[in-house]
Amino acid sequence: MTRFNPVNRFAGGYTQRDATIEFYLRINALIKPEFEVVDIGAGRAAWMEKDPDCIKTSLRTLKGKVKRVTAIDVDEAVYQNASADLSLLIENCVFPLPDQAVDLAIADFVLEHVEDPWKFCSEVDRILKPGGFFCARTPHITNYITIISNLLPERIHSRALKVTQPLREEQDIFPTFHRLNTMTKIKGHFPNYSDLSYFYKTDPAYYAGSRIIYRSAELLHSILPAAMVGSMLVFFAQIAYCLKSKSLLLQQRTDKKAASLGVATLLLGQIVWAASQAAVLLATAHTSSYEIIGSFSVGLSIFAPLCLLTGLNLRVAMAVSDPPKISPSTALLLRSTTTLACFILAGAITYLVSASSETGRSAILLLALRSFDQISDVSVGYFQQRNQRSNVGRSFLVRGLGNLAPFLVAFELGFSLDGALVISLLSTVLVVAYFDILPVTRTSVRSVGHNRNCIRSLIRSTWSISALHPVLDSLQANMLRYLCLMAASTHFMGVLALAQMMFVPFQLIVTATGYITLENSRKARQAGDKSGLKRYLFRSASFGLVASVLTALTIQSLPSQILDLVFHAEPDAVRESILMVGLAILFWASCGYLSQGLIVSDQHTRYFLAPLIGIGSSVLFFAVAREAPIDFSLWMIGACVCAGYLVRLIFSVLSVLHLHR
Structure with a gap:
């Protein structure tokens, strides 16, 4: 069965509202033969393989039209890029180019993948010559595709892309953050540039090769505003050489505000987390007995040191090492395994020292609630390494609310103490998975060496003094x-x-x-x-x-x-x-x-x-x-x-x- 392709309805190999034609036609109008051009996030230039003779490929190919085209990316696939004269790898978020090295910088569908907007934009500003241009294409944060992408987990998101864009290969799919996808945010990072940007309403790009889906999406595009169905075509021209002192002052003010907000969020998260733990213990003591709290206290005094002994010191390893010595996903898996083993041992001892089986059961459930803090500890170390105090505070905040709120609701509905603790435990599982595990595993961090060797190294270092x-x-x-x-x-x-x-x-x-x-x-x-x-x-x-x-x-x-x-x-x-x-x-x-x-x-x-x-x-x-x-x-x-x-x-x-x- 032949897949539907709307391009076949038009002469020339492109649709009526093709953003690629619009974007690169304007770039071709800006470039000059003496220009140095950098393509940020260039990848392997997969677009050259699809149709090397079409007009879009001709417009996108700047090699030969300017003095030099440099392709840079965090992915080593950039070395396969045939559209550039030179391919370089980005390491530690620093562009591998000297100051004021290029006349025009391109970021085509890259801004939605930027994790640190300030660092990215400061690097763009650093490498541009006075009077240079920054050109970018990206969907707005209110675009319906962006909204769906943010709602879907990364794995489901990747599968959905395979269905809706069957010609797109898996190696060309990358994590999205959408932290630089409004005009206001982009302008805020380029105060000394003339803004020549605009929205462009495009034809549907995600239709799974189906005529019906395409027609439906086309109708939607005709009704909704350009911000919700099109692309932002960003064109910034440097109107004056960036005043370093002014930029430094702006950065210091921004950093100070971010630091203050991070500290406030951290304190708030800690307060809510501790208050929730205290409320659960108080409710347990007042509705049952102090023996449950005493047994839990004994179990916790055994569980915590055991977790630290077998936990490979992963939080510190994640927080201090840059880059981390082990991938976050592997660290979470290791910590989960060791925590489970420690919980089984500490739970057995708790049950044995308890006055009755009911007391032991309740104490073990209280201990289970605390076990997820050990898993989140790895995520906290990851956030610390990136100086994301707000994320650390958020971790404590949602864990606290995830513990307390379901517990109190269950009590109000007439559940027993054990029933309320089980509901609170299930809620905590979901909260930790969504707020602590997913944000870490979705981010790809290059580890030093093979994970297996790193694990052996961590095990050896765990027994160091x-x-x-x-x-x-x-x-x-x-x-x-x-x-x-x-x-x-x-x-x-x-x-x-x-x-x-x-x-x-x-x-x-x-x-x-x-x-x-x-x-x-x-x-x-x-x-x-x-x-x-x-x-x-x-x-x-x-x-x-x-x-x-x-x-x-x-x-x-x-x-x-x-x-x-x-x-x-x-x-x-x-x-x-x-x-x-x-x-x-x-x-x-x-x-x-x-x-x-x-x-x-x-x-x-x-x-x-x-x-x-x-x-x-x-x-x-x-x-x-x-x-x-x-x-x-x-x-x-x-x-x-x-x-x-x-x-x-x-x-x-x-x-x-x-x-x-």
């Missing part, structure tokens, strides 16, 4: 729970878990600023400013200590009515548990900030030893306190953990001072 730091840090953070297991009941463990929840706002601020500390420490290290790095780390540590003291004093001074509303437990046990937690975390934040500086500065041995010394000190103080001829109280466990962190803090301070030598 620096990679064991997160495991030891988690063990020290859980020391309060471990020591309480030796001297307290499961019921008190539940009260202790809710007491720790009271300190969540403080922990949120520390975690969010910890991400910022890692970024700023890395920048100072890359700039070679050891003195500035040291000052920044000590300021962060001082902030952590002051915030810890203020938080502990504030919570201790809360009226009994508020504590009764939250805990529904014995006042003495509540006050004692709050005192324990307040003492335990007194130096926790300061130690965390200083550890960020140690790993960024490649102080691997000290990075490893810091939490190890803290753990050993806490255990030693606990053993001495138990054997001392004094009445042992539970709050003294918090004092032992505090003493361990104090020893670690002193060691970390001395290590940071060593950086300046």
